[in-house]
Amino acid sequence: MPAPGSLKRHQTRTAYTFLLVPLVFFLIVRFVPTLMSLRMSLFDWNILKEQQPFIGLDNYRELANDAKFVTALKNTALYTVIGVPAQIILGLAVALMLSRVTALRGLYRALYFAPYVTPIVAAAWVWQWLFSPQFGPVNTALVWLHLQPQSFLTSPSQALATTAGLVVWQNLGFQIVLFLAGLAAIPRTFYEAAEIDGASGTQSFWSITLPLLNPTIVFSVVTGTISYLQLFTQVVNLNFTDQGGPLGSTMTVALYIYQMAFGRFQMGYASAITVVLFVIILIITVIQLKFLTRRHDL
């Protein structure tokens, strides 16, 4: 029988042996590049030029006066404010109904999951066609309902919301699976007890379902926000030619970074934008975790 001290030493040795490769991975693939980006943002780092001179905070100063960057920032905020609540509310509504369904359950779930696995290039094309001002089915339906047809993706004021629609549509399947899992974890007995006490379905929803789903909702809000702040693929594929929609109205921070870094090879300037994006994500995540996390001791 080993002494407690040597048991602890044995555990420590085993743990660090197991963690060795993963820790090296996180160090080299995550932490070092983050520091490299911070450093690069202080240089006039153009991959095509011979020299990369140190310029201090000049990139950041330039950013503050860059109208295109300000637009991208504003757009990204708008995407997040539209997209995150929309996909959470829709996802929860569908999951609540799906959890009630028994027959054909697997089929229903798979069908709602389908948008999530659809390649974005194909989805983007179909979306362009659906919302086409001249012959799109959405406008056909609007005319049917005696409403004004809209210009959607071709209008600077509507393109962003239409793009957000595509993202919400694609993310819905994942949201539904998350909420189904959250709902499945709530013990049935809580609902039975509430019913015996005469609670209505609405009351059960507000006082049992929603509070017990809090961890899932926090998770969805935090990861959803982080992913909307990095929105790229849908925006690019929806507007492959002009890169950023009519008058830059769908341009996001991530797309702007991509254009700067890999279109113009201004890696230093692009790095400065990524640092700003990182700080924004950090602040928002900390605030969200502080305000959304509640403990439910049952």
Added chain:
Amino acid sequence: MTHSAPLRRRVEVKTVLAYVVLTLGILVTLFPFVWMLLTSLKSFQELFNLTFLPAQPTLDNYRQVLTETKFLLWFGNSLLVASVTTVSVLFFDSLVGYTLAKFDFPGKNLIFLLILSTLMIPTEMLVIPWFVGVSDLQLTRSVPGAYFAILFPGLISAFGVFLMRQFFESLPTDLLEAARIDGMGEFGIFTRIAMPLVRPALASLGIFTFLGNWNAFLWPLIVIQQPQFRTLPVGTALFNGEAGTQWGLIMAASSLAVIPVLIVFAIFQKQIIDGIVLTGLKG
């Protein structure tokens, strides 16, 4: 007992209503998806017709995709990249999650926090140094190097570590102790006792990792320099040739790309959902 009849009827009405709304929802949600499938069956002349169903359904797009493009090569590249990543994530994320949940050692909480904090680093911030590093090492020209360059960022995922740790925490320690007393090595306990007990968690982590890498776009688009290494999303996106965008081919290629994933999801959807439940998103 007198209550049971009206109660039952109320439940049924609600269930019927749920079916009706869900079916309507599916029609709306699936419309773009179905349109993709139907377009893939339309001939070039019919492509921009407004009719829903193809007048003369043809498999010509599929034939062209399979014989006249590099689709099979891209499919193979994606399969290789996504499979290697998934196997690696399943192994390493379990190992880290298990260690953080079941061992007591100095620095444990700090390591967990550091790994979790990487979730907040935007990919864009990492992509630029990755690109510089990969270029400096001249990885993208040789065969193992190019594939490694595409897949290395995904080899271990912080999200998976979080999920697996949650699950291993709820695993009874007695089982592991019993194996320890029997003289089993620590690595053996992990692979032969702990891993098999987390199968549902592995199923859900596995499918989401595979899907994420199967559809990955930003990094592959940046890092792939030679056409032979293109993955499915990058290859499809670059269908836009000089002769204009070949939408029929894009739709056929995308439809083929979706089918395997949807079948896997339909078969494993129960385990996937159970896996997420068990891995502790319940808090």
